[in-house]
Amino acid sequence: MAIEIAVETPLQDDVRMLVAELNAYLIPLTPREFQFQLTVEQMADPTVTLFVARDENGRPVGMGALKEHGDGLGEVKRMFTLPSVRGQRVGSELLQRIEQLAREEGITRLLLETGEAEGFEPAYRVYERGGFTVCGAVLDYPDSGFSRFYEKKIA
Structure with a gap:
């Protein structure tokens, strides 16, 4: 499957639907008070860059974001691929694009928080x-x- 990854605004209906699918997947896995998802509106903040992976039909099949915190610190947020494309390295490609942008922006340490539960x-x-x-x-x-x-130090 051919995948195109580009920086996009989260304020699109099909990206909102992808975010809704991610939230529907995550919400049952962890108590709500320990979930730290960015909303679509928060993802539109200038400190956040959203990458969207689209299939050959232009359908969004994955996403991941870089949130810049300053002082060389960046955070990976909202990583998700549809179950139908898991195992096809879409998530890895998104993560590589996030890391590439982090390097370009002078970020030296990437962090992320994810759930600690089955799933x-x-x-x-x-x-x-x-x-x-x-x-x-x-x-x-x-x-x-x-x-x-998780963390990763980058040059």
């Missing part, structure tokens, strides 16, 4: 294959036992 294993594989390592709690996320944190 997150595909995400762990993508992050670990991408060179991320498990670390302690980052930024202002609580160390609740419901989150797993």
